[in-house]
Amino acid sequence: MFNKILIANRGEIACRVIKTARKMGIKTVAVYSDADADALHVEMADEAVHIGPPAAAESYLIADKILEAAKATGAEAIHPGYGFLSERASFVEAVQAAGLTFIGPDPYAITAMGDKITSKELAAKAGVTTVPGHMDIIKDADEAVKISAQIGYPVMLKASAGGGGKGMRIAWNDEEAREGYLSAQNEARSSFADDRVFIEKFIEEPRHIEIQVLGDKHGNVIYLGERECSIQRRHQKVVEEAPSPFLDEATRKAMGEEAVALAKAVDYCSAGTVEFIVDKNRNFYFLEMNTRLQVEHPVTELVTGVDLVEQMLRIADGEKLTMSQDDVTLTGWAVENRVYAEDPLRGFLPSIGRLSRYIPPAESETVRVDTGVYEGAEISMFYDPMIAKLVTYGATRDEAIAAQRRALDEYYIRGIAHNIPFLSALMAHPRFQAGDMTTNFIAEEYPDGFEGGSLTDTTKEAMVVTATMINAIEVSRASQIEGQISEPEAPQLMRWVVTIDNEAFDTSIIPVGDHAEVVIGSKSVEVESDWMPGDPVFKGTIDGTYHAIEIDYDAIGYTLTTDGVSLPVRVQTPRAAELYKLMPEKIAPDTSKLLLCPMPGLVVSIAVEEGAEVKAGQPLAVVEAMKMENILRAERDGVVQSINAAAGDSLAVDDVIIEFA
Incomplete structure (x- = not known):
């Protein structure tokens, strides 16, 4: 086995590979750009080599720099992770020419499967059904x-x-x-x-289901079940799970056998994935083969008990697979959510900046967090905005989803926008919970974009109870610190008016240590929690049901977040609440005559000129962010008064691009 390997990648996948290498007693070398000098993968690796400026095209994508780093550190093999150079045949050839081992397939398989046209032709010859x-x-x-x-x-x-x-x-x-x-x-x-x-x-009502394959250098290939990846946005996966709630055993076997046939046709040797589109009648069609490790590989690892990175290392070292197809079993259920630095309330636009607070849920037998960041780290505009992969496991699908919902509520991130509220809403969606999904799920269920999770009566009550309890604890603590009690009744009984979603609730509470009785109107609710002032997440039971509710402080209350819902909650004395009703409302500024840049990005083109008349829906500009082109369109008819940006300009969020008369 290798003594030292270099990881030609960054972020969570680099950290993921380091964990398995460390378990196997293999030393690791990280590479990093200027932007990643303080990155987590650099800290975790045994050695680290600087390879250039922040832009990937000047660092992580320069094969010569990777090879120089490997030679300088004495690394014997290179693991590419995914993305970057992982599916570039010329890089594999260069690695092999340098006398090093590429931890992945041979160039032929990468070339054959990397081109969608060639891959479909080869798939058809191998007897694989194609679109x-x-x-x-x-x-x-x-x-x-x-x-x-x-x-x-x-x-x-x-x-x-x-x-x-x-x-x-x-x-x-x-x-x-x-x-x-x-x-x-x-x-x-x-x-x-x-x-x-x-x-x-384009297959209508399609599901995206993929088969994980393992192949060694001795001609042995097996499949490790499937992953359901149908919840997608802009063709990018958001939620993955294993197994699929849609497949029956016969379809699983048929898909697995076709995946193995294709892998054998290209002499595949590593851990790869054959992706299929499946229609409502379980007819399946080959989509593509990813010859490298997939982002969503953890769900397969949890239900099979197979460490795919370990298998990649052993295969690259020439070992035979120690398992046969009959040895593969699927036990339990796993669900993965991709936590991204993006704002779901602003059309999922990328968010960059520093993680001022970063507290992931505690890892356990049912919770796994694959991340490449830490509190204080920066999400850069130069790379994919993934923060982490949150994976949960359960004996059943319902248990895995319940664990995921709990973990999402406990995930506390501040300093940048993130998609956790959206993921929470997905996990709570009745259609998802029923397993009724296609790749059109998000477009169908959120046609006008995501506007926040659904506020149920249960969630509203939990927020009211939580606000009452934490406010009472803080008032009691402040009274003790001051050495005096401002109101004689305060330690025994506190009365408040809690306002949420424009609805006011009269509450009272008698706090006793970790236990309290909260009265809402005439209803009494039992609360147990060890929450202390300063804790960013309230964790406890309300009438016996566990809740995790994130807390942010406002001037006269809190913003509470749980289950995809984030709302301001005012907590006032009865008299203060009465006076508050007399306060005038603040009017938001009018931006209806401005085209604002919705994200940090680069202006690719401006499609109009000053004085031009535009119609609703007409393209106005194209802004590139995270290598994705975003077409900005007119929301209504109008006349262009001035243009404040040009192609090549770098813009921040809300910079004015165009003003209308």
Whole structure:
């Protein structure tokens, strides 16, 4: 086995590989850019080598710098993680030419499966079912429209070298086919330096289900069950689980056998994934093969008990698989949520900045947190905005979801926007809980975007009770610190008016240590919690049910967050509440005549000129963030008065791009 390996990646996947290497007694070398000098993977590794400026194209994507770092530190092998150089055949060839071992498949498998057109041709030859479409390269937008019409709408336009949701567009008519082709081509050129685009039939009511495969260098290949990855946004996975709540054993076996056949056809040797689109009748079609480790691999590890990174290391070292297909069993259920630095209330726009507070839920047999950050770390504009992967396990799907909801409520992040409220809302959604999902789930359930979770009566009551209790504890503590009691009744009985969602509740409380009785109107509620002032999350039981509620302080109360719902909660004395009703409301400034930059990003183009008349829905500008192009459109008809930005400008959130008359 290797004595030392270099990890040609960063963030949570670098940390993930380091954990397994450490368990196996293998020393690790990290590489880092200027932006990652203080990153967690650098701290965790045994050694670290600086490789360049923040931009990945000048650091993590420079193969020569990676190889130089490996040689300088005496590393014997290189693990690529995912993304960056993980599926670049030329990098594998360079690693091998340098006398090092690539911890992954051979160049042929990467080349064959890395090109979506070639991979579909090989899949068909191997007897794998493929989606109908036009596999030849499309030469221009006119041809894209013509072929799309011939295939029959809806169609999917895809970058041949694409991945991670980039370079993909769905078209339902000629106009969308033309626009989608150009956008997919531009995005592919920017992300992959390869603007080839092909077209295939878009399967309606589709599920995205993938099969994990393991292959060694001795011709042995097995599959380790499936992952359901249907909850997606902009073709990027948001929630994954294993197994799928949709597959039966016969379909699982058929998909697994086709995945193995494809892997054998390209002499695959490592831990890879064969992805399928599955329709409502469980007909499945080959989508693509990812020859590297997948982001969502932890759910497979939890239900199979197999450490996929360990298997990759052993396979790369020439060992045979020690398990056969009959040895693979799926036990329990696992659910993974991708925690991102993005604002779901602002169209999921990326968020950058420093993590002023970062408190993940405690890891246990049922909770796993794969992260590459820590409190005080910075989320950079140069890389993918993933903060962590939160994975939970249970004996059943319901138990795994319940553990996920609890862990999300306990996850406390401040300093940047994040998507935890959205993930909590997904976990609470009745349709998700029933396993009724397609890749259109988010678009169907949130057609106008995410506006916050649903405030149920149970959640509202929990917030009222929590606000009453924590306020009482703080008032009692303040009285003790001051050495006097401001009101004779305070230690025994406190009365408040708690206002939430424009509804006022008369409450009273008798706090006794970790236990309290809160009265809301005429209803009495028992509360138990060891919460102390300064704790950012209230954890305790309310009438016997566990709740985790995040706390942020306001001038006259708190902002409480739980189950995807975040609301201000005022806690006042009865007299203060009476006077508050007389206060005038603050009017928000009018920005209806401004096009504001919705995220930190680079202006790619401005589509209008000063004095031009624009119609609602018309493209106004394109802003690139995290290598994704975002088209900004007019919300209403108007006339352009002034343009305050130009192509190439770097903008911050809410910078004014265009003013309208």
